[in-house]
Amino acid sequence: MIKAQVRAKVDQCFALGVERGLWGDAAAGSYAVEEPKRAGQGDFATNLAMVVAGREKRNPREIAAALVELLTDAAGGDSLFAKVEVAGPGFVNCFLKPQVWQAVIPEIKRLGAGFGRGTCGRGRKVLVEFVSANPTGPLSVGHGRQAVLGDAIARLLEATGYAVTREYYYNDAGRQMRVLGESTRARYLELLGLPFTFPEDGYQGEYIREIARALIEERGDSLKDESDTAPFTKKAEEVIFADINNTLARLGIRFDSYYNEHSLYENGLVDDVVASLREKGLVYEQEGAVWFKTTDLGLEQDRVIIKSTGEPTYRLPDIAYHREKFRRGFDWMVNVFGSDHIATVPDVLAGVRALGYDEGKVTPVIHQFVTLMRDGQQVKMSTRKANFVTVEELLDEVGPDVTRFFFLMRKADSQLEFDLDLATKQSQENPVYYVQYAHARLCSIARQAAEKGVVAGDGAPDFSLLIEEEEMALLQAMAGLPSLLENAALALEPHRIVFYLQDLAAKFHGYYNRHRIVGDDPALSRARLALADALRQVLASSLVLIGVGAPESM
RNA sequence: GCCCUCGUAGCUCAGGGGAUAGAGCACAGGAUUCCUAAUCCUGGAGUCGCAGGUUCGAUUCCUGCCGGGGGCACCA
Known part of the structure; x- marks a missing residue:
């Protein structure tokens, strides 16, 4: 990972500076290495000097100058850097040598679909629970968002080295x-x-x-x-x-397991939870009902866990279910659900905590509602009256690729306005086709090149020919996939992949319109073809992450 | 009343302690003898809800207020 290399270099120079008494080590770990938003500010920049200056009440630009010296010295002949300079209030901007970026092409070629994937999960077991709709009716668009979101999160975690189980929890009693x-x-x-x-x-x-x-x-x-x-x-x-x-x-979604709430009762696990809580003095009877003393656990009010009718409320089996998740040995539990269920979280977590488990291992992902827009008007939906739009109808109308893509265009926290007018457009401004078209176009170029007998693999392409601004931008974007994927996975935010795809597609379409890939110069054509092939791979791999198809022609 | 969440361009939304805040849509104009024009290029537009605070620096973090959404059941 290129960014990691730069980071390592900066860390090394920071330590060297400490060694030489240029600055103290108080800033260790609190400075950043990041991609500047603006052209001309280098490939990477660090605010190290400003962080140090802040702590030591010194002039940031002086410290920056010292850092630049270290970076250029320590780098030596085979440095990553073409140029390192002080800029603005004390940023140090690093410009990488083109070959550092160009090297990403053979890297992608070598790893194929594995490029971008990581191992930060280290095989840890994670349970992703989502949909969990009781079988009382067809899935609504809200469930649809959740299904797509949950599945995409699962895909991200799989791609970063977690052992993922997709689970659907339901109650048929x-x-x-x-x-x-x-x-x-x-x-x-x-x-x-x-x-x-x-x-x-x-x-x-x-x-x-x-x-x-x-x-x-x-x-x-x-x-x-x-x-x-x-x-x-x-x-x-x-x-x-x-x-x-x-x-x-x-929608391309398959669950690894369906967990029936009823089994918790059959196995005595619900009663057992009550007994355990009672042992800890967290349960009491009042007005014929059994209450969970959540106020003892820092919550605002106590909650009923068994109604006076003898029936448990949803909280009780939920706590038992979560305890089973822990007992089944999961290292991390991700629960995806709609914001209407937000209130259940604290109670269940309190239960988990009371039973002696680490609630920090449970991460709720709460998504906001979906509104459907048609002809600029909101489509009114009411589940009770059953005039809601089902996922099935949505699929009939726009197909799985558009459905998935649109559901992932917003972060979970945002309310999602699903614009059917835009989604049903078979062309032009529909972002799904925009991205897919980039992939199809790349496939088409490869086909045409093959017909002409130009193949990327012929000999070893000379990547140093790829020096156009658009080429560098594409190389940098492609090289960014590994860290983007890892960050998206850890944050449980698949929408980042969607934005990445749109950005990559835009960069490619712009490049395509400006430069000829297969042209008169054979060496250049081969190099560009290799770039195109790498790009196609990155687009395809990213589309897989969100479960959207990568068509070879459109 | 209390809790959660959102408030960024006309609309839908990204971003996020730093250097001139981004994209798509919409609107206006332009580009193809050549790898798919489902494409590209050009143009305008924003007191980043309001007010304080922390900081060398806040649109970003904290507090309060206002506004949208969701929740506060012996429903799930």
């Missing part, structure tokens, strides 16, 4: 499912022309009717006198789960 069964029975009776009562808070979607219809086809009216809702619930769950999984499959 309880009130919601009962209501689902009752709703299905009501539709069943309705379709048979029999008297029925639809539950007040029932599920009104058309999909319930379809399930009832399927039930009639299978079993006729044999269930008309059934007082138990179980057969209805069972059928509904079956159909809905199949539907959800089908939608997820269309």
Whole structure:
């Protein structure tokens, strides 16, 4: 990694300065090496001198000058640097020799799809829990965002050396499912022309009717006198789960495990949590309910964990579930969910802490809502009335690539406005096609070159011919993938990949329009072709990270 | 009332203790005898919500206020 090399050089010179008494070591670790935003400010810059000056009340530019001397001296003949200079209030700007950047091409060629991937996860086990929608209806666009976000986070972690498990947690018992069964029975009776009562808070979607219809086809009216809702619930769950999984499959999402809340009860793990908490004096009874004394754990109010009806609230199995995650040996647990569930976090973490586990290993990723825009108007959605837009419909309309890309265009914290007008555009300003087109264009160039008998691999391309401004910019952008990927993974922020792709595609399209890749000069053509091939690889690898296709032609 | 989150260009959003704050869309004009014009180039636009504080330096960190969203159930 080039940045790491520069960083190492700067660290080395900082230490050398300490050794020689040029400055103290108080600034160790608190200065930065970064890419300046502006052209002319070098490939990398460090604020070391300003940090030192701040601590020692000295003139930053003087310290910067001393640092420049060290960097140029210590560097010696085979230095990374072409030029190092003091700039602005005391920045030290480093200009790298072109060959340092040019060397990224053979590096990419050598590593192929592995370029950019890292090992900072060191094989640690991480559990990414997402979607976790109960099987009561089709996935809504909110679930869609979460599904895509969770999967992309999982991909980032895999690409940085973590052993990832994707898990879907669900509950197929309880009130919601009962209501689902009752709703299905009501539709069943309705379709048979029999008297029925639809539950007040029932599920009104058309999909319930379809399930009832399927039930009639299978079993006729044999269930008309059934007082138990179980057969209805069972059928509904079956159909809905199949539907959800089908939608997820269309998005390219596969789970490694489905964790059923019910199993926690069957194995006595829920009771066990209550017993453990009770032992620690964190549980008490009041008004027929069982309370968790979260105020003892620094929270504002105590919470009911078992209702007076004897049914646990969602908190209790959630705590038990999280304890199981720890027991299953995960080093890190990432929970992705919508901001409407934000309130559950502190209670569950308090439970985890109370049971003696390190809550620091649990990282919640909370995403804000999605609003759909069509014709400049917000599409009104209401789950209860079932006039919401499903992921399925979205996929029918714009396809999986656009769906995934758009859901990842914003950081999780931001509300996401999904512009259907833009998303359905088959051309021009649709950012998905913009990026994919760059990839397709590169493939096309390679095809054309092959026809003409020019191949990047012919002989050893002379990369020193790649000295155009646009070429340097592309090389630098490509070289930045490893650190970008690592940072995005650690921050659990896949949107950074989307911005990276758009930037890379823009740089390429600009380059393409200005310079001919396969031209009259064979040596230059080979070098540029090698650059194009590396770029194609980087685009493809980055697209894989967000689960979007890399078409070879469009 | 309390908690979380967001507030950056006309719109949608990146960025982030430092050097002239970015992109896309929208708008206006221009580019193709040549590797895909699903492309490129040029143009304008912002007191980075407001007010204090910390700092050599704040749009970035802290506090308060204002505004949008979400939450504060014996729903999940």
